[in-house]
Amino acid sequence: MPIVLLAAHILAAMFWVGGMAFAYMILRPAAGALDAPARLTLWRDVFGRFLPWVGVSIVALLISGYALMFMVYGGFRAPLFVHVMQGTGILMMLIYLHLFFAPWGRLQRFVQAADWPNAGKQLAMIRKLVAINLVLGVVTVLVGSTGRYWGM
Secondary structure: HHHHHHHHHHHHHHHHHHHHHHHHHHHHHHHOOOOOHHHHHHHHHHHHHHHHHHHHHHHHHHHHHHHHHHOOOOOOOOOOOHHHHHHHHHHEEEEEEEEHHOOHHHHHHHHHOOHHHHHHHHHHHHHHHHHHHHHHHHHHHHHHHHHHHOOO
């Protein structure tokens, strides 16, 4: 059973962090050449598909992470790297919730109203939050994949 939980945990993290990396490092520069209405509509559509799947990933990460923490590491007596991964992961989830319920909601409304300047401001805020979460995600993946070797 732990191998299934670990596989789910890894796949959910890969999807979330990989999706952010793709959006930030590939799609963002490519979309920059588009005029504001096309660019902002594209981002609304991209986030409209990506963000719900991130929500699914978060649920999978929480269930698999805490199940592994208790099944493999004895609960909150887990090694330091598990707690570091837990802390950075929770911070990422809080940033996601803010992004989802604040600037993302406003971006959708402004694009619907063709208010391109305000939609652009929301996209800029989302870009900053994704950049922060991408850095945290990379740190979390590195901690999770190297932490068991910290005591060596």
